Amino acid sequence: MIVLVGSEKGGVGKSTIAAHAAVRLAMTNKPTILVDADPQSTSWSWAEARKRHQPEAAKVDSQQMTGDIRPGIESLAASYGHIVIDCGGADSVALRSGMMIAHRLIIPSKVARRDLETLRHVSTLVLTANEKREASEQSPLLARVVFNMTRALPNFWSRIDAARATVESMGLGVSKYPIVDRVSYDDSQYQGGTVFDGNHDPKAFEEMERVLKSLLRKEQPE
Ligand SMILES: Nc1ncnc2c1ncn2[C@@H]1O[C@H](COP(=O)(O)OP(=O)(O)O)[C@@H](O)[C@H]1O
Numbered sequence: 351m352i353v354l355v356g357s358e359k360g361g362v363g364k365s366t367i368a369a370h371a372a373v374r375l376a377m378t379n380k381p382t383i384l385v386d387a388d389p390q391s392t393s394w395s396w397a398e399a400r401k402r403h404q405p406e407a408a409k410v411d412s413q414q415m416t417g418d419i420r421p422g423i424e425s426l427a428a429s430y431g432h433i434v435i436d437c438g439g440a441d442s443v444a445l446r447s448g449m450m451i452a453h454r455l456i457i458p459s460k461v462a463r464r465d466l467e468t469l470r471h472v473s474t475l476v477l478t479a480n481e482k483r484e485a486s487e488q489s490p491l492l493a494r495v496v497f498n499m500t501r502a503l504p505n506f507w508s509r510i511d512a513a514r515a516t517v518e519s520m521g522l523g524v525s526k527y528p529i530v531d532r533v534s535y536d537d538s539q540y541q542g543g544t545v546f547d548g549n550h551d552p553k554a555f556e557e558m559e560r561v562l563k564s565l566l567r568k569e570q571p572e
């Protein structure tokens with residue numbers, strides 16, 4: 351499976367979710383690579399640290415790419431069962447070309463109004479990509495927004511519901527499962543880890559497992 355993680359905002363959890371998706375897919379024992387198409391190189395550095403510090407953990411290869419990533423991804427698909435692409439936080443050539451080849455697009459977002467507004471343009475990009483894909487008889491790109499860094503407070507649920515309605519009105523689907531703001535996501539990334547490595551925070555483990563299981567399943571994501 352080719353999974354693209356992208357949005358037009360920085361600091362919303364793209365690299366975090368890309369790393370977790372790569373490890374989750376690597377745990378299925380198919381060769382997995384995390385492609386870093388973000389000039390900030392967060393994912394590449396994370397994967398390099400993982401190779402160095404966690405040789406026993408589920409293996410994730412890594413590579414950096416820029417510009418039109420389609421030919422590079424097509425050639426990686428010959429040797430990797432799973433490819434996760436961290437596309438960074440801009441409307442880039444990498445993001446647009448990635449949309450032409452990926453099976454899934456995960457769009458992390460906070461529920462704040464300003465963050466939601468940037469999704470309007472992402473929705474247009476998905477629509478355009480899907481028109482082109484349909485014209486070349488390719489299956490559609492399944493895109494889902496995932497709310498990240500939410501709060502585990504009962505009164506936050508109404509904010510999430512309102513945000514979901516806003517995003518759906520823009521024509522984008524939203525994952526049923528949000529990801530809560532937890533220090534363990536930040537802490538676990540030290541030296542190339544994730545919440546799937548070791549068992550430091552069972553709540554974060556279960557939450558990320560549920561989110562990714564839904565987003566990466568063969569059928570439509572929930
Ligand atoms: N659910 C979360 N809870 C707590 N911290 C998070 C969460 N998701 C991401 N972070 C932290 O927020 C920061 C930005 O995340 P990152 O994945 O680098 O964002 P992006 O790639 O979109 O710029 C990082 O320090 C990361 O560890």
Ligand SMILES: [Mg+2]
Binds near residue numbers: 364
């Ligand atoms: Mg990043």
